Amino acid sequence: MKLYVSPGAPSPRRVMMFMVEKSITGIDLVNVDLNAHEHKGEAYRAKSPLATVPALELDDGRVLTETRAICTYLEGLHPEPNLMGVDTEERAFIEMADRRVEHYLLARIANTVRHTHPGLAPLEQPQFPDFGQSQAQKVREIAAWFDHVLERQAYMAGERFTIADITAFCAIEFAKLMKFNPGKEGMPALQAWRDKVAARPSGKIR
Amino acid sequence: MKLYVSPGAPSPRRVMMFMVEKSITGIDLVNVDLNAHEHKGEAYRAKSPLATVPALELDDGRVLTETRAICTYLEGLHPEPNLMGVDTEERAFIEMADRRVEHYLLARIANTVRHTHPGLAPLEQPQFPDFGQSQAQKVREIAAWFDHVLERQAYMAGERFTIADITAFCAIEFAKLMKFNPGKEGMPALQAWRDKVAARPSGKIR
Numbered sequence: 001m002k003l004y005v006s007p008g009a010p011s012p013r014r015v016m017m018f019m020v021e022k023s024i025t026g027i028d029l030v031n032v033d034l035n036a037h038e039h040k041g042e043a044y045r046a047k048s049p050l051a052t053v054p055a056l057e058l059d060d061g062r063v064l065t066e067t068r069a070i071c072t073y074l075e076g077l078h079p080e081p082n083l084m085g086v087d088t089e090e091r092a093f094i095e096m097a098d099r100r101v102e103h104y105l106l107a108r109i110a111n112t113v114r115h116t117h118p119g120l121a122p123l124e125q126p127q128f129p130d131f132g133q134s135q136a137q138k139v140r141e142i143a144a145w146f147d148h149v150l151e152r153q154a155y156m157a158g159e160r161f162t163i164a165d166i167t168a169f170c171a172i173e174f175a176k177l178m179k180f181n182p183g184k185e186g187m188p189a190l191q192a193w194r195d196k197v198a199a200r201p202s203g204k205i206r
Numbered sequence: 207m208k209l210y211v212s213p214g215a216p217s218p219r220r221v222m223m224f225m226v227e228k229s230i231t232g233i234d235l236v237n238v239d240l241n242a243h244e245h246k247g248e249a250y251r252a253k254s255p256l257a258t259v260p261a262l263e264l265d266d267g268r269v270l271t272e273t274r275a276i277c278t279y280l281e282g283l284h285p286e287p288n289l290m291g292v293d294t295e296e297r298a299f300i301e302m303a304d305r306r307v308e309h310y311l312l313a314r315i316a317n318t319v320r321h322t323h324p325g326l327a328p329l330e331q332p333q334f335p336d337f338g339q340s341q342a343q344k345v346r347e348i349a350a351w352f353d354h355v356l357e358r359q360a361y362m363a364g365e366r367f368t369i370a371d372i373t374a375f376c377a378i379e380f381a382k383l384m385k386f387n388p389g390k391e392g393m394p395a396l397q398a399w400r401d402k403v404a405a406r407p408s409g410k411i412r
Contacts, residue, residue, distance in 0.1 A: 064302055065302055066302040068301060069301035070298070073294060076295070076297070088279060088281070092275045092279035093270065095272065095278050096271055096272040100256065103272075128334060128340070145255070
């Protein structure tokens, strides 16, 4: 199998962290140069029609896109350690936590960065800086909520590390581009959780 | 169990369609008045801390939020008819289709409506109409892509009806608020698919 990735982008990083957590080897990484618009070229679109990265090319030639769908597939192939829930009930509650992180934290960080950072202008046209700044405020509000969650529990979905922590860690790391640092914003539980995840082997990949 | 819903809003509609497709009964529906900001009140936030609707209150008092997580839970309780995949591989490919619909169609429709429609001003502050109009253009681009997909296959994820069709149908219905009509936009396959879903019992609920 081949995994198409772009170093520094949060979505491929999520899948790469997921693979490290599961000690998955044997999947070739293929870099896609976003700044050169390689993802919008005909060759890549033949694999990922909406020009999204990451994409997992299976051995039979089919291509799976969408970060979390790729993780679902890999979790099936490599069930241990479990990251997405061992039964229906746990799967649902972890999915809830993962979606809260993805929709209310990561998406708003992405909106902020894509609409305010000059370096992202090639990828987001037109940029709406006022909208981006407004999203930055919402990032700080939701991050404060997650800080309170982490005062009461060790990880995003409860007492064990799951896919929701991967999504959240990649979000917080991406938020460096909007100069967001939980510790300096008065969110010590979020900062401590971030440092704990950063110390894992999966937290060291880029 | 109780399901907290808001008539007319696309996310609770997704869960209600899912329940009709599976003939699930015995879950009490409780209306939450978004226009009166009931979802932001203390009582509702005690159940759904991020003030999101829908929310499924379990018999043991725990509350599950996030549309797709609720569906995952209900799929586990009521496996037939299957809407989210019968094995890992199908689950992953249906999740891919569902996420494509949710992130690139529904989210952009929601951005358009929330940032341009006066009726949504109470729910989206501040509104950024220029951003909303830009998103409307992206809605038309991605809808045209889905139109081409539906020229080649009967449903959003392939040859059978799945959760991705529910997400897409609720998105297209919500897009009436931005005066988007696939047939009038020159997207006959998308219109035919929409009419096919609308004719199902689940397509008739509001």
